[in-house]
Amino acid sequence: xxxxxxxxxxxxxxxxxxxxxxxxxxxxxxxxxxxxxxxxxxxxxxxxxxxxxxxxxxxxxxxxxxxxxxxxxxxxxxxxxxxxxxxxxxxxxxxxxxxxxxxxxxxxxxxxxxxxxxxxxxxxxxxxxxxxxxxxxxxxxxxxxxxxxxxxxxxxxxxxxxxxxxxxxxxxxxxxxxxxxxxxxxxxxxxxxxxxxxxxxxxxxxxxxxxxxxxxxxxxxxxxxxxxxxxxxxxxxxxxxxxxxxxxxxxxxxxxxxxxxxxxxxxxxxxxxxxxxxxxxxxxxxxxxxxxxxxxxxxxxxxxxxxxxxxxxxxxxxxxxxxxxxxxxxxxxxxxxxxxxxxxxxxxxxxxxxxxxxxxxxxxxxxxxxxxxxxxxxxxxxxxxxxxxxxxxxxxxxxxxxxxxxxxxxxxxxxxxxxxxxxxxxxxxxxxxxxxxxxxxxxxxxxxxxxxxxxxxxxxxxxxxxxxxxxxxxxxxxxxxxxxxxxxxxxxxxxxxxxxxxxxxxxxxxxxxxxxxxxxxxxxxxxxxxxxxxxxxxxxxxxxxxxxxxxxxxxxxxxxxxxxxxxxxxxxxxxxxxxxxxxxxxxxxxxxxxxxxxxxxxxxxxxxxxxxxxxxxxxxxxxxxxxxxxxxxxxxxxxxxxxxxxxxxxxxxxxxxxxxxxxxxxxxxxxxxxxxxxxxxxxxxxxxxxxxxxxxxxxxxxxxxxxxxxx
Numbered sequence: 128x129x130x131x132x133x134x135x136x137x138x139x140x141x142x143x144x145x146x147x148x149x150x151x152x153x154x155x156x157x158x159x160x161x162x163x164x165x166x167x168x169x170x171x172x173x174x175x176x177x178x179x180x181x182x183x184x185x186x187x188x189x190x191x192x193x194x195x196x197x198x199x200x201x202x203x204x205x206x207x208x209x210x211x212x213x214x215x216x217x218x219x220x221x222x223x224x225x226x227x228x229x230x231x232x233x234x235x236x237x238x239x240x241x242x243x244x245x246x247x248x249x250x251x252x253x254x255x256x257x258x259x260x261x262x263x264x265x266x267x268x269x270x271x272x273x274x275x276x277x278x279x280x281x282x283x284x285x286x287x288x289x290x291x292x293x294x295x296x297x298x299x300x301x302x303x304x305x306x307x308x309x310x311x312x313x314x315x316x317x318x319x320x321x322x323x324x325x326x327x328x329x330x331x332x333x334x335x336x337x338x339x340x341x342x343x344x345x346x347x348x349x350x351x352x353x354x355x356x357x358x359x360x361x362x363x364x365x366x367x368x369x370x371x372x373x374x375x376x377x378x379x380x381x382x383x384x385x386x387x388x389x390x391x392x393x394x395x396x397x398x399x400x401x402x403x404x405x406x407x408x409x410x411x412x413x414x415x416x417x418x419x420x421x422x423x424x425x426x427x428x429x430x431x432x433x434x435x436x437x438x439x440x441x442x443x444x445x446x447x448x449x450x451x452x453x454x455x456x457x458x459x460x461x462x463x464x465x466x467x468x469x470x471x472x473x474x475x476x477x478x479x480x481x482x483x484x485x486x487x488x489x490x491x492x493x494x495x496x497x498x499x500x501x502x503x504x505x506x507x508x509x510x511x512x513x514x515x516x517x518x519x520x521x522x523x524x525x526x527x528x529x530x531x532x533x534x535x536x537x538x539x540x541x542x543x544x545x546x547x548x549x550x551x552x553x554x555x556x557x558x559x560x561x562x563x564x565x566x567x568x569x570x571x572x573x574x575x576x577x578x579x580x581x582x583x584x585x586x587x588x589x590x591x592x593x594x595x596x597x598x599x600x601x602x603x604x605x606x607x608x609x610x611x612x613x614x615x616x617x618x619x620x621x622x623x624x625x626x627x628x629x630x631x632x633x634x635x636x637x638x639x640x641x642x643x644x645x646x647x648x649x650x651x652x653x654x655x656x657x658x659x660x661x662x663x664x665x666x667x668x669x670x671x672x673x674x675x676x677x678x679x680x681x682x683x684x685x686x687x688x689x690x691x692x693x694x695x696x697x698x699x700x701x702x703x704x705x706x707x708x709x710x711x712x713x714x715x716x717x718x719x720x721x722x723x724x725x726x727x728x729x730x731x732x733x734x735x736x737x738x739x740x741x742x743x744x745x746x747x748x749x750x751x752x753x754x755x756x757x758x759x760x761x762x763x764x765x766x767x768x769x770x771x772x773x774x775x776x777x778x779x780x781x782x783x784x785x786x787x788x789x790x791x792x793x794x795x796x797x798x799x800x801x802x803x804x805x806x807x808x809x810x811x812x813x814x815x816x817x818x819x820x821x822x823x824x825x826x827x828x829x830x831x832x833x834x835x836x837x838x
Contacts, residue, residue, distance in 0.1 A: 142176035142190075142198040155205045178206035196393075338760070341401070343428070344391075349376075352389070356380035371431035373399035395771060402431045403771060404763065406439035411448075411762045413692035413710055445706050446777035447766045449784065451758075452709040455716070459498055460531045468536035470494050472560075472679045473524065475517040476686040478695055478704070484513040485790060486701075488708050489520025490685060491528070494539065494677035497719040499685065499712040501527050504705045506787045518545040525553070539674045542567075558674035562683075565595045571660050581653040586645055587619055591661075598670065605671030612670045616658055621646040685715050701786050718754040 146153050157164045160172065176198050181187055185199040353376055356363050361382045368375045375390040392401040409419055416436050423430045463469050472492045477484035487505045492498065503523040505516040525535065537556035540546050541563040550557045569592055576584040598611040610629035617625055621640060623633040640646065647654045660666070692714075693699060693707040724732040732750040737743050770777045 143173050144176075144200055145173045146170065147203070149203060152203050152205060159206045159209075174206055178208045179204060180207060338764075349374075349391075352376075353378050356383060356385050358385050359383045369429060370399060370402070371435065372401040372405055372429055374429070395767070398771075400767070402435065403439060403443070403767065405430065406436045407444055407447075407763055407766050408759070409436070410440060410444045410706075411710065411759045412756070413707065415697070440703075442778070443766055443770050443774055445702055446774060446781040447762055447770045448706040448709050449781045450770070450777050451762055451765060452713065453780065455713065456501065457531070459493075459500060459716075460528070460533055463493065463496075463500075464532055468534045469500075470536045470539075470676060471500065472539040472677060472682050473521055474541060474560075474679055474682050474686070475520055476689060477513065477516070478693070482513050484516070486699075486704050487513060487516030487520060488689075488704075489517060489524055490682060490712075491521075491524045492679075492682050492685070494681075497681050498716050500524075500533075502708055502712055503527070504701065504708060506701060506790075508790050508793065509787045515545070517543055518549055521546060521549065525555075537676075539677060539679055541679070542669060557672065558676070559669055559672050560679040561596055561599045561673050562678060562680060564669055564673060565592055568595065568660070568666065572657070575656055575660060578653075578656075581656065583645065583647055584653055584657060591615065595673075599673035599675050602675055608673055608675070609667060609671050612667075613662070615661060616647075616654070619647045619657075620649055620654070681719070685711070688715055702781070702784065705784065713758040714754070714756075717756075717758050721751040721754065724750045724752050 146156055154164050156172075156174070157168060159178070160174070161168075176184070179200065183201055183204040184190070185201055186195045187198065189195040190198050353363070353365055355361060359380065359382050361380055363378045363380045363385075365376060365378045368377075373390070373392055373394075375388065377386075377388045379386045392399050394400065395403070406416075408414075409416055416433060420430065420433070422428075470493070472494050473489065475487050475489045477488075478486040485507055487507070489503050489505065490499060491501045493500050501524045503520045505520045505523075507513040507516060510516055510519045521540075528535065535555055537558055538550060539558045539560055540550075542559055547557065569588075572584070572588060572591060575581055576588060594612070594615055598608050602608040602611060607629050610625075610627040613627065614625045614630055614633065617623065618633060621643075623635075623637070625631055625633075647657075689708060689711045692711045693704055699707065726732060733747045734750050736746050736748050738746060
């Protein structure tokens with residue numbers, strides 16, 4: 128029995144459905160099509176979407192919006208609609224008949240294999256309907272053969288002019304694009320009515336395609352998919368087109384006019400999804416496009432140019448990051464508003480060491496949950512120099528929290544003088560981080576231990592450092608910290624009873640020392656010098672304010688994490704640096720509470736390190752479970768499903784960020800010719816080491832210029 132085909136309107140060209148696999152539902156389909164269930168029927172029978180109600184489809188709203196290329200039926204759906212123009216029984220079909228373009232797209236007809244190979248004005252539906260002729264490739268579509276008869280009759284064919292993929296691709300090198308267009312005799316997929324760059328045919332569902340698996344495919348293996356014509360086994364003419372990571376193949380059989388097209392990836396609008404995903408994944412993971420380009424070049428992998436990456440970044444990627452950070456930050460703050468006042472830790476990180484930094488980022492962390500609450504980026508010319516960036520960063524952070532109704536209980540920072548004064552004026556309790564205090568004091572003690580008359584001090588260096596931490600963490604008030612700290616000089620003299628009532632006696636058990644040489648002698652020079660360092664007026668004042676709650680070690684770990692997203696040897700724009708700081712904060716907040724790794728037996732896993740700070744001493748460090756990157760998935764989903772489709776509200780959010788003028792704006796920009804004319808290399812070959820550019824140089828040399836010139 129000849130196969131029965133339901134022709135459909137071009138508006139629903141790809142919405143054709145074969146018989147279901149379920150036997151009961153299949154009988155219901157046959158009853159609908161023939162008004163009875165035939166004993167013998169062709170398995171390739173198909174119906175178009177016109178025979179189903181709107182609630183029969185899974186993705187009708189996405190299809191109508193243009194996001195889906197094909198309609199999807201729900202499970203076990205039965206056709207119920209019969210337009211008046213429909214013919215239910217099998218009808219004769221000739222090569223002169225074409226697909227119906229009437230209002231009802233459901234004319235049934237018998238289609239022979241010969242009809243599909245007969246070069247008449249009929250539409251070839253082999254790739255859409257017959258499962259035996261469908262290619263393995265996922266992106267296939269049939270075309271109208273009449274267009275080829277009017278344009279191609281020789282061994283070569285000329286495709287219609289290729290439209291631009293999208294504005295963002297305009298800066299791709301035209302020579303590289305044209306060099307990818309080839310006409311070869313062996314391959315399979317071309318249809319000028321549904322070219323790989325037409326928006327109406329290539330709109331896809333980003334949510335279902337952006338997360339699917341991708342593979343590296345060699346071109347030779349790819350071309351094996353496009354061999355001889357699957358109908359007449361004749362050599363086919365093919366064409367390939369490449370744009371970044373996107374490649375499309377088109378094929379035409381000159382004999383039977385069989386044609387089809389294939390593309391390596393879906394397209395949103397007119398932009399290949401792979402190009403956008405590559406740019407987004409590179410940026411969201413803190414990668415470098417330059418390094419990625421080297422990897423791709425070494426493997427001869429095709430990728431987009433840097434100009435395309437920058438356009439993706441400006442128009443879509445950076446607005447995505449700004450929006451997600453603002454949303455996540457408000458979510459964290461709203462959770463903390465119910466707790467009342469919050470304890471915080473704050474510190475600044477500069478892009479370069481010293482006072483030559485261009486950017487300074489101040490971070491506030493909620494010490495109880497170990498989450499980054501706010502992060503402010505300051506440029507040095509905003510505040511008159513890099514020395515003032517820390518105070519301005521803290522001010523902006525506190526203003527941000529205050530505007531969101533979040534009060535500060537206390538703040539743990541380093542001992543920056545400007546910060547101390549500012550917090551006093553703002554009536555905020557400040558504590559000092561113990562590590563910063565210990566680091567500064569240890570340098571003085573280490574230097575003192577190098578003296579010849581302070582040999583005993585070397586054996587007490589570690590104990591003194593430990594005593595700093597113990598005095599701070601085991602106390603609850605400033606006077607108690609000070610009492611424990613001042614007991615140190617008595618302890619190193621083997622005196623363990625003290626006059627201060629807040630700490631009258633050492634807490635360690637009493638022991639009788641066998642080696643009296645390890646103790647400091649009363650009235651000795653080394654004890655006097657050590658006392659001047661430990662009992663310094665400034666030191667005693669800072670000991671009282673050491674934090675006994677939390678420390679800023681987690682904040683220092685976050686600053687180390689920033690190096691993965693914003694290395695100090697790379698120059699970034701203001702927005703580029705800000706977005707990478709936000710990415711680091713997202714990564715840290717997601718992985719701040721990672722649990723220690725354990726073996727199958729439940730034992731903790733440790734690794735051994737040799738830190739420089741401990742002069743190569745072996746130290747055991749607990750290993751934590753692997754970090755997660757769910758924020759990257761959320762960013763990519765937001766990018767593809769929302770920002771790329773309608774970037775206007777997100778770019779407005781980005782433009783709301785105040786951007787200071789570049790550092791070079793304070794200088795007058797000379798002309799290019801003037802700068803080149805002034806260029807003199809210090810390594811230029813000549814008779815003297817000093818280069819003179821005119822008579823003025825000879826005069827300013829104080830009369831000795833002529834001697835240099837002749838010498």
